[in-house]
Amino acid sequence: MILERIIILISIVVSYFLQTSVDFFRLGEIKPDFILILTIYFALQRGSFAGLWVGFLGGLLQDINLGGIAAIQSDATSYYIGTHALPKTLIGYFVGKASREIHRDGIIVIFFVHLVAGILKGLVTFFEVAMFHSSVNAEAIATIVIPEAVYTAILSIFWFRILSWAIPQPELPSGMRKL
Secondary structure, eight states: OHHHHHHHHHHHHHHHHHHHTOOTTOBTTBOOOHHHHHHHHHHHHHOHHHHHHHHHHHHHHHHHHHOEEEOSSSSOEEEOTTTTHHHHHHHHHHHHHHGGGSOTTOHHHHHHHHHHHHHHHHHHHHHHHHHHTOOOOTHHIIIIIHHHHHHHHHHHHHHHHHHHHHSOOOOOOTTOOOO
16 A cells, blocks of 8 residues: 555656656647646546545645746746646546546557647646636647647557556456456
């Protein structure tokens, strides 16, 4: 139980490091969302509660360090705690709820789950910033949200295989079978 939680914590830190510090995966201004991939992985493999907490902790870690959203009109950066945590928490919960209905190992399914989740994450973040913080430019949806969602969905296919190798699956209680 403790080893499992340590592995989860290490996977959050590694995903956070890949997202914030490694520019190898950057394509222009677009970077994949490794924390979102990890959130969806845990939501699909372990359910809504695990997806919710991994999404919240990963998003909060991202908000604490990278919560700045550059203002379109000026060079100022404002920091908003919760901007990344809220969408990732919601996505982790809802993907976890739908995980019984989803074939978890299908490449096309993994791609489309990440594509839809990435677009929804971007839209929730966009509207959250627009409603509570400042005005934002609507063209950010076409220039940032959709390309980031597509790029994250493509990388998720490979990253899911690495995660399934690195993170052991929980053992089911006796009498239960894997779906």
